[in-house]
Amino acid sequence: MSNNRELLYSMKILSFMMLVICIVVPSLRICVANDSVNVLQSMSDGERLVSKGGNFELGFFSPGSSQKRYVGIWYKNIPTQTVVWVANGANPINDSSGILTLNTTGNLVLTQNGSIVWYTNNSHKQVQNPVVELLDSGNLVIRNDGEPNPEAxxxxxxxxPSHALLPGMKFGRDLRTGLERRYTAWKSPEDPSPGDVYGVLKPYNYPEFYMMKGEKKLLRQGPWNGLYFSGFPDLQNNTIFGINFVSNKDEIYYTFSLVKSSVVTINVINQTGRTYRYVWVEGDQNWRIYISQPKDFCDTYGLCGAYGSCMISQTQVCQCLKGFSPKSPQAWASSDWTQGCVRNNPLSCHGEDKDGFVKFEGFKVPDSTHTWVDESIGLEECRVKCLSNCSCMAYTNSDIRGEGSGCVMWFGDLIDMKQLQTGGQDLYIRMPASELEKDKTEKDGVNLTTFDFSSISYATNHFSENNKLGQGGFGSVYKGILLDGQEIAVKRLSETSRQGLNEFQNEVKLIAKLQHRNLVKLLGCSIQKDEKLLIYELMPNRSLDHFIFVVICLLNMLYMDFSQSNQMCSVLV
Known part of the structure; x- marks a missing residue:
């Protein structure tokens, strides 16, 4: 009996010494740890809560060289302490007097000397015998003891979330409760209080994830297109993690799962405005960067302004889309692209020469702030709907799997587009009829220089009578001199002419393809300000009347029997 009393007394002394050691030297981590805290039980600084499989532990810590104390969760078996979640990031404790308690209302409460530092708030749920458990996923949960539903x-x-995303963690929004699951950067490695850089879901009609700094958008992943986020096609089919995106009436969120359960990976956001996907390399006993965002300069939000597209392989990374020109040429030339681009020709939603769409391939689609989505219709019906709405500027499939399905339409200026080197989506952008003809001409294998109307007007002295070479049924021909000194002849289609854009296009295609030593060379065209111009080289060694005859011949080639016209033109030597 005496020996038993001595053994019990020795065990009490040992337990007391271990508690003292844990409080004084918490970094030794030799404390007895549980995986749950029952009602009214508490955890002091120096004690640990460990998940059943030993993956994670919860306790008090001090980041870096800081002396302040925080309650957090970190990997248990990784020697470099890697914190994945912080409870009281905004309210640190100055010493080791912190106590974490689960009360009868089913809430965790962190106190220091009797003052509340941090607490949970689940007042809207029925509580019966609550317990706390740290799961092997790194999730700290409060549940009713004996609850049959393991996820209730x-x-x-x-x-x-704090500053990190773990496998299985939802990043997005619960539409039923309004809960927003965002993750926020620490202010610094030694200060885990929330900074002003964070990742967040914007629940637009076509939802998107953004990296923000305050209210400013830093980076946009692009909307989910059924296979990947539009701006980052290389995230699909990687060997580390799988992507799962859910969007329904209840929730919109992104989560990732591990391809191999043995892999340890974490996604972290920091105050510099970057996110890093780290993978733990056991052999090196170190974290290795697997992916980081922004991936390149073109991921900078809105870099090229409205209707500008960014392509990292170009020396001048920002380019205006075809049919657009820099709003401020001077600023654009100095690599200030923020003012973006404007149309060369205005849209015409109604009338004879109506708008249409030009297909752009391999794109990160524009910012989806102002969009409309209908997942029940296909691409052709989407085109019809967009064309009938004068405010619709672009459309494409909302889901690109297979042959594509669904419809998304953009309203307002198109911004934050990127020309991807691999992958990307087809985007159909609204264009005036004149640009449609140019696009069709290029696709038909005719590559001509497009002249600005003002430069041709200047070259012909504003189409003065003194520069007129002749006149036909479809318009007049003028002599001109370009700024580089080249002499030209300009056919100006008459506004009263019956020749429309289709006939004009046919003429351009025919003459551009006809390469004959006796035919005048077509240099280019201009379709601006309701003007249709063809620019030919002027044949300096021929008389003007001979040149006029050549032009008339060319005009007739479209509107006479081709063989007869060809015989007439062939006599020109």
């Missing part, structure tokens, strides 16, 4: 939590840390 009163509260969970996964709903309140």
């Amino acid at each position: 939590y009163l509260w969970q840390s996964f709903d309140y």
Whole structure:
């Protein structure tokens, strides 16, 4: 009996010494740890809560050289302490007097000397014998003891991310409760209080994830297109993690899962405005960067302004889309692209020469702030709907799997587009009829220089009578001199002419393809300000009347029997 009393007394002394050591030297981590805290039980600084499989532990820590104390969760078996979640980031404790308690209302409460520092809030759920458990996923949960549904939590840390995303953690929004699951950068490695850089879902009609700094958009992943986020096609089919995107009437969120359960990976956002996907390399005993965002300069939000597209392989990374020109040429030339681009010709939603669409391939689609989505219709019906709405500027499939399905339409200026080197989507952008003809001409194998109307007007002295070479049924021909000194002849289609854009296009295609030593060379065209111009080289060694005859011949080639016209033109030597 005496020996038993001595053994019990020795065990009490040992337990007391271990508690003292844990409090004084918490970094030794030799404390006895549990995986749950029952009602009214508490955890002091120096104690640990460990998940059943030993993957994670919860306790008090001090980041870097800081002396302030925080409650957090970190990997248990990784020697470099890697914190994945912080409870009281905004309210640190100055010493080791912190106590974490689960109360009868099913809430965790962190106190210091009797003052509340941090607490959970699950007052809207029925509480019966609550317990706290740290799961092997890294999720700290409060649940009712004996609850048959393993995911019926009163509260969970996964709903309140810190600066890191773990496998299975939802990043997005619960539409039923309004809960927003965002993750926010620490202010610094030694200060885990929330900074002003964060990742967030914007629940537009075509939802998107953004990296923000305050209210400013830093980076946009692009909307989910059924296979990947539009701006990052290289994230699909990687060997580390799988992507799962859910969008329904209840929730919109992104989560990732591990391809191999043995891999340890984490996604972290920091105050510099970057996110890093780290993978733990056991052999090196170190974290290795697997992916980081922004991937390149073109991922900078809105870099090229409205109707500008960014392509990292170009020396001048920002380019105006075809049919657009820099709004401020001077600023654009100095690599200030923020003012973006404007149309060369105005749209015409109604009338004879109506708008249409030009297909742009391999794109990160524009910012989806002002969009409309209908997943029940296909691409052709989407085109019809967009064309009938004068405010619709672009459309494409909302889901690109297979042959594509669904419809998304953009309204307002198109911004934050990127020409991807691999992958990307087809985007159909609204264009005036004149640009449609140019696009069709290029696709038909005719590559001509497009002249600005003002430069041709200047070259012909504003189409003065003194420069007129002749006149036909479809318009007049003028002599001109370009700024580089080249002499030209300009056919100006008459506004009263019956020749429309189709006939004009046919003429351009025919003459551009006809290469004959006796025919005048077509240099280019201009379709601006309701003007249709053809620019030919002027044949300096021929008389003007001979040149006029050549032009008339060319005009007739479209509107006479071709063989007869060809015989007439062939006599020109």
